[in-house]
Amino acid sequence: MDGEVKRSVRFAVVSWPLFVAALVVAPVFISNDYMLHVLVLIGLYAILAESLNIVVGFTGQFSLGHAGFWAVGAYVSAILMIRLGLSFWTASVMSMLAGYFTGVLLGLPAMRLKGDYLCIVTLGFGEIVRIFATNLEVTRGPMGIPGIPTPQIGGFSFDSELSMYYLCWACAVVTMYIAARMRHSRFGRALMSVRDDELAAVSLGVNMTYYKVQAFGIGGMFAALAGSLYASWTTFISPDVFQFSDSANIFCMMILGGLGTIAGPVLGAFLLAGLPEVLRQFAEFRLIVLGLLMIILMIYRPGGILGSYDTAGSTRQVRRRKIAREV
Amino acid sequence: MTLNINAVSKVFGGVVALSDVSFSVEPGAILGLIGPNGAGKTTLFNIVAGVFKPTAGSITMDGRHLENEPNYLRIDRSIARTFQNIRLFPNLTVLQNIVTGMHSKLRCAMIEAIFRTSRWRKEERDSRIRAMELLETFGLAGRKDDLARSLPYGEQRILEITRALVTDSNVLLLDEPAAGLNNVESARLVDFIRMIRDKMGRTVLLVEHDMNVIMKVCERLVVLDHGVKIAEGEPKDIQKNKQVIEAYLGRKFADEVGC
Numbered sequence: 001m002d003g004e005v006k007r008s009v010r011f012a013v014v015s016w017p018l019f020v021a022a023l024v025v026a027p028v029f030i031s032n033d034y035m036l037h038v039l040v041l042i043g044l045y046a047i048l049a050e051s052l053n054i055v056v057g058f059t060g061q062f063s064l065g066h067a068g069f070w071a072v073g074a075y076v077s078a079i080l081m082i083r084l085g086l087s088f089w090t091a092s093v094m095s096m097l098a099g100y101f102t103g104v105l106l107g108l109p110a111m112r113l114k115g116d117y118l119c120i121v122t123l124g125f126g127e128i129v130r131i132f133a134t135n136l137e138v139t140r141g142p143m144g145i146p147g148i149p150t151p152q153i154g155g156f157s158f159d160s161e162l163s164m165y166y167l168c169w170a171c172a173v174v175t176m177y178i179a180a181r182m183r184h185s186r187f188g189r190a191l192m193s194v195r196d197d198e199l200a201a202v203s204l205g206v207n208m209t210y211y212k213v214q215a216f217g218i219g220g221m222f223a224a225l226a227g228s229l230y231a232s233w234t235t236f237i238s239p240d241v242f243q244f245s246d247s248a249n250i251f252c253m254m255i256l257g258g259l260g261t262i263a264g265p266v267l268g269a270f271l272l273a274g275l276p277e278v279l280r281q282f283a284e285f286r287l288i289v290l291g292l293l294m295i296i297l298m299i300y301r302p303g304g305i306l307g308s309y310d311t312a313g314s315t316r317q318v319r320r321r322k323i324a325r326e327v
Numbered sequence: 328m329t330l331n332i333n334a335v336s337k338v339f340g341g342v343v344a345l346s347d348v349s350f351s352v353e354p355g356a357i358l359g360l361i362g363p364n365g366a367g368k369t370t371l372f373n374i375v376a377g378v379f380k381p382t383a384g385s386i387t388m389d390g391r392h393l394e395n396e397p398n399y400l401r402i403d404r405s406i407a408r409t410f411q412n413i414r415l416f417p418n419l420t421v422l423q424n425i426v427t428g429m430h431s432k433l434r435c436a437m438i439e440a441i442f443r444t445s446r447w448r449k450e451e452r453d454s455r456i457r458a459m460e461l462l463e464t465f466g467l468a469g470r471k472d473d474l475a476r477s478l479p480y481g482e483q484r485i486l487e488i489t490r491a492l493v494t495d496s497n498v499l500l501l502d503e504p505a506a507g508l509n510n511v512e513s514a515r516l517v518d519f520i521r522m523i524r525d526k527m528g529r530t531v532l533l534v535e536h537d538m539n540v541i542m543k544v545c546e547r548l549v550v551l552d553h554g555v556k557i558a559e560g561e562p563k564d565i566q567k568n569k570q571v572i573e574a575y576l577g578r579k580f581a582d583e584v585g586c
Contacts, residue, residue, distance in 0.1 A: 178441055184451070185440030186433040189419075193427045196416035203376065203410075204494060205402030205431035260418075 015263075016177075023169050027162055036161040038277045040233060043168035044226045045273045049253040049265030050175050051222030056251075057260035058179075058188065059215035060195030061110065062119050065126030066250050068106075069220040071242035072129060073099050073227025075139055078148045078237055083138075088151035088158075092228035099224020100217045107216030111209050126247050133239040144238025148231045164233050171229060172266070175222050180262045191215055195260075256297060258304030267305060328354050328389055328405060328497045328530065330375070335384035337370050337554075344370040345554045347384070352498065357524055357531045359545035359562075361538075363575055366551040368534045369411070369502070375532070376408045376500055377401045388498075402431045407496035409487045411503045411534075417476035421467060421486060424475050425458035428490040458493060465489050465519065481512035485519065492523065499523065501533040505540045517543045542566075550574070 030036060052066045077095035080086045086094070106125050110118055133139045151158040151167065158164050182188035190211050193201035202208050231237050253272045258264025272290070279286045297305065330352040337345040345367045352358050360368050373379045375386055377398040386393045388404050396404070416424050433454060439447040462468040465485050470478060478486060484504060491499055504520070505513045517540055523529050535541050541548065541562065548565045550558040552574035558565055565571055573581040 181441045181443075182437060185437045185447070186430060186435060187437040187440070189423065189427045190430055192419060192423075193416050193430070196418055197414045199378075200410065200414035200416065201427075202399045203401070203408050203414075204428050204490070205399050207397075207399045 020173060023173070024166075027165060033161045036165050038274060040161060040165050040168050042269050042273045043165070043172045044230055044233075045250065045253060045269035046172040046266040047168075047175050047226040047229075048223055048250045049257070049269050050172070050179055050262075051219045051226070052250050053254050053260065053265045054179060054182070054191070054222070055215050055219035056254060057265075058182070058191040058195060059212060061212060061215060062115065063110075063122040063216070063219070064119050064244075064247050064251060065106070065122035065124070065129075066219070066223055067242045067244070067246040068122075068126035068129035069099050069102060069223035070227040070230070070246070071133055071237075071239075072102050072220070073224025074231040074237045074242070075133060075145070075227075076224070077228035078145045078231040079138060081149050081232075082145065082147070088149065088228075088232050089153075092225060092232075095224045095228040096221045099227070100221040102224075103217035103220025104213050106220070107213035110216065111212040123244065123247070126242075126244055130239050130242055133242070139239070142239060144236060144241075145231075146236045148235045148237065150232050150235065158232070164229075168229050168233070171225055175225070176262055176266060183262075187211075187214075192260075252294065255304055256294065258306030261304070261306045264304050264306040330406070330498055330530070330532070331385075331387045332371070332375065333385045333387065335371065335374060335381045335386065337367075337374060337379060338382045343554050345374075345381075345551075348551065348554070348556045349384075350549050350556065350559055352530055352532050354497070354530055355524065355528065357520065357533070357544055357546050359541045359548045360532065360534045360551065361536075361541060361548055362551035365553070366574075367554040368551055370554075371551065372408075372500060372502055372532075372534050376406070402494050402496060405495075405497040406500065407491040407494045407498070408500035409484075409491050409502055409504060411506060413480075413483045413487050415475040415483055415487055415490070417474065419475060420472050421462065421475055421478070422455070422458055422471040424486060424490055425461065425493050426454050428493040429454050429457070431494060461489050461493055464522075481508055481515075484508060484512070484516070488519065488523075492527065492529070496529070498530045498532065501531060501535075503535055504533060505535055505537040513537060513540055516540065520544050 026039070027036065030039070048066060048070060052063060055061050055063050073095040076098040077088070077091040080091040080094055081088060106122065110121050113121055134142055139145065158167055183192070190201065190206045193204065193206055194208055194211050198208055249272060253268030254265045255268070256271060257266065257268030275290065276286055279289060282289070332351065333349050335345055335348050336343070348367075348371060360371065362368050370379065374381050374394070377393070377396065377400070381394050384394075388406070391404065393401070393404055401408075416427060419427065433450055435444070435447045435450050459468060459471070462471055465488075467482060467486060467489065470482065475483065475486060488501070488504065501520070505516055508516060520531060520533070521544060524531055533545070545562055548558075548560065548562055549556060550565060550568070550571050557570045557574060558568045560568070569581050
């Protein structure tokens with residue numbers, strides 16, 4: 001095996017178990033439900049940001065409508081559970097399928113568009129989903145859907161914050177892991193090649209249309225999973241939960257943490273979903289502080305907090321190698 | 328594997344970029360496509376590479392019609408290309424660039440990468456070994472972990488050619504491979520192109536402006552001017568061809584040379 005892989009394997013061998021262990025142990029030190037509640041929310045945002053990362057960070061397709069998939073997942077899961085009495089597990093798998101097909105459906109018209117135009121189409125998609133939810137009968141319009149059952153397995157019910165914490169973060173870790181593995185597969189490399197240079201990718205036999213559509217599908221699928229978890233966690237959903245501001249927020253998490261990295265979006269979720277809670281006593285200044293933070297970060301680390309790691313890391317290596325050669 | 332260009336025409340709006348151009352590329356040939364600016368070389372090149380569809384005429388590979396196939400299937404027909412303004416995957420490493428070039432040959436689905444099946448491990452290992460072999464051959468092995476965008480221009484060129492080679496396509500289309508290279512680099516390029524044909528048995532079709540490179544490496548030339556094929560033959564004959572001299576330097580000069 002070569003150096004790059006060895007290094008990344010060594011890094012992965014240490015970082016993954018550490019991260020998972022920290023997540024497992026964390027509730028021991030956090031006894032109050034409020035903190036756990038915030039952590040569950042961070043976990044859901046982590047799934048959302050990570051799934052958006054597959055579309056934007058891996059494939060380079062800008063999407064400002066990610067909350068739309070989140071809503072699709074939440075509504076499909078809630079409706080299936082309440083109307084058809086399905087269990088959470090079946091309903092969430094079905095909602096993931098729905099998220100996937102919605103993603104493919106959005107991907108089909110979106111694949112011909114780039115940059116600003118794509119942004120507008122995806123933004124429109126997010127709004128369309130919200131407006132559908134507001135006006136359809138099956139979603140109960142603006143009244144929303146109350147009384148969504150919590151997940152149950154055997155006799156155990158995930159009705160405490162602690163149990164939902166573990167469930168949500170288990171899903172988040174699986175999403176992260178899949179995203180991480182994706183980069184080492186033919187599929188993931190095809191996505192990244194489309195991001196870096198479409199024409200070159202096509203000249204190597206990459207069916208660009210297929211991969212763009214698939215990226216939207218897979219991104220939509222995991223966002224729907226987050227939606228399904230969200231619905232059962234809060235037991236109530238309504239159209240105004242899934243606003244454009246959420247799409248923008250998820251987008252910011254991904255950019256802030258590091259576009260195209262695995263840990264970046266999760267870090268972004270911690271910062272952007274966690275900081276507002278920490279800064280709650282400065283409620284009025286919260287958004288100003290966050291905005292300033294974003295601006296400063298984008299000036300000094302345009303690739304995101306972890307995003308520059310790759311490039312900085314490799315230039316540092318090159319520099320080190322050069323020094324070694326000179327010595 | 329013979330690549331045939333049969334009576335290809337291409338019209339952009341009212342501009343006739345190519346009219347009725349025919350020639351064939353025999354297996355194992357190094358064929359150069361030359362002509363003054365605006366002659367239609369790049370248009371023809373793009374038609375062969377599948378970027379444009381011809382207005383009339385056909386492209387065939389061993390009798391199989393390619394002109395209406397989507398671009399990404401060219402690799403399956405054993406045609407690979409490089410670009411005039413190098414198109415690497417800048418944010419991937421040198422090694423990742425090469426392995427991405429094997430896209431059409433790898434078989435493992437994403438699910439196998441997630442569960443790290445033995446088939447996936449073997450495929451990744453084999454493709455890495457194969458990529459490293461090629462990188463050794465072209466002197467880029469030491470750069471394998473560097474991002475493609477951090478390479479100097481000349482090495483980016485070589486990397487792009489290597490990426491096209493790893494597809495195992497029989498026909499290699501090179502679009503102005505010597506553009507922007509210095510003398511040392513283009514001499515190296517000439518050696519590489521020869522090696523690609525002699526040692527790897529590939530067929531090469533190149534568009535090029537640098538006459539030094541053309542005369543050194545090509546065994547046969549096709550000359551275009553204003554969308555029309557005006558000459559075809561060996562470089563030494565082309566050099567004396569009156570129509571070619573006229574196209575490049577004007578009639579007056581052609582008369583003075585006295586062809």
